[in-house]
Amino acid sequence: MYKFFKEQLDSKIENHNLRTLREYCPLDAVRVKRDDKEYLMMASNNYLGLTFDTRVIEGALKGAQQYGTGSGGSRLVSGTFPLFTELERSLAKFKNTEKALVFNTGYMANVGTISAVADKNTIIFSDALNHASIIDGCRLSRGTVKTYSHCDIDELKYLLKQVDRNTRKLIVTDGVFSMDGDIAPLDKLYELSRDYNALLMVDDAHATGTIGNGHGTAAYFGLEKEVDIQLGTLSKSLGSVGGYVAANSTIIDYLVNTSRSFIFSTALSPADIGAALAALQVLETDASVLARLHENVNYMADQLISMGIDATNETPIFPILIGRNEDTLAVSDYLYEDGIIGTAIRPPTVPIGESRIRLTVTAAHNKEQIDYVCQSLQNAMKQL
Structure with a gap:
């Protein structure tokens, strides 16, 4: 049985589909720390940023x-x-x-x-x-x-x-x-x-x-x-x-x-x-919380659209479709090196061939952070 488990894990490695856990220490609603380096969290569902309210x-x-x-x-x-x-x-x-x-x-x-x-x-x-x-x-x-x-x-x-x-x-x-x-x-x-x-x-x-x-x-x-x-x-x-x-x-x-x-x-x-x-x-x-979220959603959508990325949703979820697992991981790794957490979403969470970076914006982000993420993403996509 252990041989079977190992073979299944090896198969995931071969297909660029192995999942691992990373430890982060939250600093606030949008920033985390790992190994003395700060990262901007763009993969959380903490849409209203209330975890540190x-x-x-x-x-x-x-x-x-x-x-x-x-x-x-x-x-x-x-x-x-x-x-x-x-x-x-x-x-x-x-x-x-x-x-x-x-x-x-x-x-x-x-x-x-x-x-x-x-x-x-x-x-x-x-x-x-x-x-x-x-x-x-x-x-x-x-x-x-x-x-x-x-x-x-x-x-x-x-x-x-x-x-x-x-x-x-x-x-x-x-x-x-x-x-x-x-x-x-x-x-x-x-x-x-x-x-x-x-x-x-x-x-x-x-x-x-x-x-x-x-x-x-x-x-x-x-x-x-x-x-x-x-x-x-x-x-x-x-x-x-x-x-x-x-x-x-x-x-x-x-x-x-x-x-x-x-x-x-x-x-x-x-x-x-x-x-x-x-x-x-x-x-x-507190109407200001929801207003900040909607403002950030609209701002990020505008930035992504200017980059040629379809971002017409009304929600804080921005799927950046890439396709292949290895390419998606490469973009995620590039963002990570820039201090941004944008997780690679792969099968079976999404269909085969539709792997993506799922970016989420919250009420707690600011425009400078959104600008930085979009610029880093644009640079990462150019590497493919």
Whole structure:
């Protein structure tokens, strides 16, 4: 067995696809340190730059000081402390739904929700570029999965037409796609879900805090009260850790009773919940944070477009498509030598032949840093 593992790792090395861990010491929301050298972080999902915000840190400290360092057990066994109740009420209000439920990670929220609301008698319609956690949730549900081409409404409609109207159906999509930064056509998906009697679920992991005035994809399309299930994370724009599901009370109560990743997990720590609650309050009350993000997104898009790079997305995710693994690694290494972390994204995260540098800009970056990154990227691309 060890020989098999070694052969698989050797194959990844040969294909320029081996992943390794690097240790960084964060200095602030956009700078890290390694071996006495500072680097500019351009690969983080900390979109609002709240990980070092004093208000969020104070929320984490208050949570730990009031309720201790750990939760001690799952919420159905050892109970729910008041911070959880406050956060879930705030999330439900934020997403304009009846209730919300917090999970330990966004991954667990997707896996736990899909595998609970869908079963072997359910047909799931899933976008081809959905996140791995959605894909795994579909597999665990044992439902029949029909994958439609990325954002292809006509193909989805064709697939829906082949299914009996009374069959249980779920349409599931990312709101903002994590590797491409584009926005799902949720308005058209909603129309199809009503026409063909299907539940509609959107994963707002990369949409919360970035689009829809920070409220996500449903808000972006004016469908907050229409989408059946809105899922998100606390670990990106909200600067903490965890995931959540927002929906009507029937669905949330059903998840409390059937979602295995919720039922059988020790709850998040009070510090995690306190930080998330404080970050949510910042997002809702401090308009300057979101304004800085949008300003930086527009500025970086303009810089990249001037370099001949397609950067028409409205989100903080800028995929720099390169193609071959070795070329992508070369660009990433060039950036690294210039003190910039721009991670090489390779298969299976993206399709073969579509390796890329995934750059992300945050509210905490400044224009000088963005200029430096774009200039370094332009120099790196010239080396190919």
